[in-house]
Structures are given as structure tokens and as C-alpha cells.
Amino acid sequence: MNKEFAVFWGCTIPARFPFIEKATRVMFDDLGVKVHEQPGHTCCPEGTLVKANDPDAFYTAAARNLAIIEKAGLDVVTPCNGCYSTFKEAQSHLRTDWRQADVINERLAKEDLHYSGDIEVMHFAEWLSDSMGAALIASKAKKNFWGMRIAVHYGCHLLRPQPAVRWDDPLHPKKVEEIVSALGARVVDYPTKMQCCGGALDRVGQRDSSLAFCRRKLYDLQNNDVDALVVVCPSCFQQFDLNQAALQRANENVNVPILYLSELIDLAYGHTPEEIGMDMHRVSVQPFLDKWEARSADKTKLALNFDVALLNKCDSCRACKDDCPVCKVDPTFQPNDIIRDLVDGKLDEVIAEGQLWKCLECYTCLELCHSEIGMAETFRKLKEIAIEQGAGPESVPQSYKMFMETGTLGKPKQSARKKLGLDPLPEDGGDAMSRIMSNTDESKGAE
Ligand code: SF4
């Protein structure tokens, strides 16, 4: 399946989150996709409410929806985990229960439809990942998410049960994170990543339990300094956006902006939050947008002084992590962590914290570096910036002043030299050096 297919929106997106539909349509346009929509669809249908009551109605409705797409000669992409799971499960079940498939097809024949189960059903994250590819998606970005810490919630029904779904690893998925990472963000792993959103508990009258699921994950995300959570399912979005807003109204200290994956891609492609209706979220995305803008400014500042691509390469490597002689005796100095802070846009914090002065510029890391990058030059540059800002240790500007005035950092001990029978040293060149440098300053000033 490449760039022409049917899209199945389900009912939650158009009914409750039309901005997700808008963002996804905008993304499809940008990716040059032609989507087809057929009349006559019903709910996929939802599993908990329909299948528990009537499995026959569940499989018949699912087969009918797929038969409509099959009749149009198309495959289908859906941006809803629930619809994806329903279709995948129906395909898996009806493939083996051919008696039930025959019964359903007798019913469908009255509408001139036939279900064969042969069409390809893809979740839109699956289509992005497997048909487009993270690199191609990222190549169209006008602005990336450098310095932003983003976590992903996959949602159970995108991954499991594996016999029906078979996409990413059901317990250790990574494909959505690869897209987010390709867009320049730092993907944050977090302990409750694979915990179900718990939203279905709302549908069976278990409101408190549903909120408990929501709360647990949101606090976990906050503890991991996450700037936003990306989801790929409207039900998960509902749980973490709407129910988070309910927690906020109850004065709980939670604030994690929730973004649907297509919204994130649209922002990277240069669309404004207003254009794609992000102001319709219940939990404001403004903190995310503000930080994104600030990080972009940080990146510009960083790029003035450093090769950001090299810093990124170094950050993703960390091979010499335990080899720095300083961190062996002083574990509070972790040069790779300082590189990471720089990559995360924390230049000012790194300067203010002062750990950078512990780098001895011994070049051990450079000698060990298979890419010939090393960190000594980064620390040297950081020291230069720190001094410009008046943030270095006092001894540094004092010594520099002495050098500029005398051309040396220490006068020879004449009495000790005499005692050892050493001749007096020839006159030093401090005055000449000082003159040269003051002329240099004048000529600089005259430019
Ligand atoms: S899974 Fe949910 S959103 Fe999708 S069609 Fe069914 S009820 Fe609607």
C-alpha cells in the first residue's frame, strides 16, 4: 500500500476530535496521498460494547465495513487503534471460522457486497512507518523538534493480540518513536509506557479506575520531564487530554500536553497550531509550543559556537563514557552528560553549573574516539564562552591578565637559579608581547 487508499475515520475522531481528522488530512496532503471515502460505513464496531453483547453483530459489521472498501478495490488506513484492532481481529477470526464467514456473506449479498478478507488493513502509524518510512517523513520537515523531550503512548490495540496484528513488537515497540526521533525530538522512555490508557473503564462505569490509569501515567511522564505525549489513537487521546483536564479541574498538579502524531508532523511541516485546530485540546499545548520556540532559539545560539551535528553524533554514541580520567576520580563530572545537556539546548545551564572546568583537555576521549570527535574541543569552547560571560573561576581571568601584562605566568626565581649555578635567563619578551597585543587591540578597534 503506498499513496492511494481508503481512509476509515471511525466514529470517535469525526464526532469528538475533528481537529485530529483535519491534522491527518493535512498530513496526507503534504505527503501526496490520495484518500478515498466510501458512503455506507457504520461503527467499526467497538469491541467492549458490541462484541460483548453480540459477537455475530460485531463480525458482521466489521466484515460489512471491509466489504464496502473491498468493492471499491482499495486497501484501508485507519487513524484509530480501535478500528484497526476490530478489522484485524475480524480478518483473523473469519479466516479460520469460514462457516461464520459464509453466513455473513449471505447477508452481505443482499447489499451486493462480499467479504473476502483480502484487503490490507493498516493503522496510519503503521502506514507512516512501513510504507513511508521515518527518514522520508522527516525529510519534508521545515523545522524539527530539537531539544524537545517527547514520549509515545502506543495503545494496546495497535500492538496486540499479536496473532491478529503482527506489526511492531507487542511489548517493546519502537516504530512510532523512530518517527518522533527522526523529527529531531529526544524520545523519552518511561516506566509506564506499555501501561494501557485505561480509557475503556469509563465505558463500563468505572470512572475512578479510569482516572487512576490516566493519573499514573501522567505523573510518570512529569517525573521524566516530558514536554509532550504523542498518541496515535483517539480513545487514548480522549483519556489523556479530556480526563487530564478533569484531573486539573480537581486541582491535581498534572500538565502534559497531548499531541496526536499527525499534529506533530504538521507542526514540523510548518503548519500553524491554529490551522489544525490545536486550540481545541482541553489541555493547553501552549507550554509545548513556547518551549519549542525557546529551544529553536537555543539551537541557533548553540550553532553559532558548535557543530551541532557532531554534538548529536557524540551524544548518541557515548562509547567513551567511562574512560575520562576525571570521572574516574570525580563521578560528579560526567562529560557525556554535559554533551547531552548541550544537545538538549541547556547551554546557559551548562555554563552556570561550572562542571565544564573539570575537563583537563587531556585528549583521552579524542584518542579513543572511533570518529575522531572527542570532547576536549567542546570543553575548550565552553570555557571561552564562560569567560566571555564572566562565569569562569577567578583564577582564570587573573592569570590571563598577568599573561597579557607580562607575557608570562610566573617570574623566574633568580636566587634559586643562582644557588644551583644556573646563568641568568635572557631578558624575556613580555613587554614586546604586551605591545603587540595592545597594537592588535587597537587595529581591531580601528576595523
Ligand atoms: S473503535 Fe472507537 S473510534 Fe473506532 S469506530 Fe469503533 S467506537 Fe469509533
Ligand code: SF4
Ligand atoms: S579531554 Fe576532557 S572530557 Fe576528554 S577525557 Fe580528557 S578530561 Fe575527559
Ligand code: SF4
Ligand atoms: S568523544 Fe567519540 S567516542 Fe566519545 S562519545 Fe563522543 S563520539 Fe563517542
